[in-house]
Amino acid sequence: MFVSNDKIPTNLLILDSKNYDKWHKQMKVLFGYQDVLDMITDGITPLGKEATAAQQAKFKEDKKKDYKALFLIHSCVDSDNFEKVGDCDSAKTAWGILEKAYAGVDKAKVVRLQTHKRQFELLQMEDKEMINDYVTRVTRLGSQMKSCGEAVSEQNFVSKVLRSLTPRFDNIVVALEESKDLKTMTKDELQSSLEAHEQRMDERGNDKAKAKVAFASPFQREEQEIEREIAF
Template sequence: MSVSNDKIPTNLPILDSKNYDKWHKQMKVLFGYQDVLDMITDGITPLGKEATTAQEAKFKKKDYKALFLIHSWVDSDNFEKVGDCDSAKTTWGILEKAYAGADKAKVVRLQTHKRQLELLQMEDKETINDYVTRVTRLGNQMKSCGEAVSEQNFVSKVLRSLTPRFDNIVVAIEE
């Protein structure tokens, strides 16, 4: 990840209608790195009567920083949804509802991923590493839909679906 002098990454993906899960994960890491994760989870909480103007300004600046980070990595359609929001938490919530909140869509995606995993087979000229990457990618997509698949199930799937040239290795592993 390339980082400019102000320590803000310059090559994060722009949120569009197809990459919310990856964008969401990367943005949460960025918020943590920039020390503004609390702005999207808790929002601006009252500091109390004893807070100084400087403390309030510093807190508000953190919120603006988180808001800036969100605005920087959304496409124009998503910006239209959140451009008028005045807090990072509100902005983040709108995007979560638009993409992650659609439970019915998640169920459909999960069923699609499960079916893809069932049908997945190693291709003749594919390396084991490439094949395991494909299986892992499907597992991560299932996880993002709320389904946890055990490592044992993944190993079993890989062993069952290797090409015949690996039969002797599979037998040795199983024994």
């Protein structure tokens, strides 16, 4: 598929009843890439009766761009949506019809965003959860909020993680708050510091376990000897 010698990918997202939000974003990028975005936002300025030659030339060029934008819309909708816009004489009209048809998508996004925000505030690290797993959960929820129109800043992400860790991270949280500027800390820096602390705690736990076994072994052997003597 070619338009003005610009190759258009053949695997573009096709609008159906479930993917309008993603399709809307992709199409705006495509319009910009094909230099026809103004046809969607502004449309074509009507040509006056006493238009100059320059105005007539511009109108002709704009009309070509409008057909190009309309062709892109036609090429990226399923049969049901084509029925809505197939008879439109301008890209702006077709675009407006689809926006109106899927206006409920924006309302649904608002509801989903409120749900995700509540979940984000209530999210807490579980007792035996690893830092990487917890950060992944927070990141995933942040991505869901972003898809609904509200991004989580690095500062909010860092603050959220620090205040929702389990008590075993209290020492590192205090240390970070005292030694680091949390306003400039990135989530990658935070995760790296927490994982290093987590690794040190695990290593100490293993050392203590080994030491306990080493000290306990003589006593265990003595108890076994006593048990054998009693048995005889």
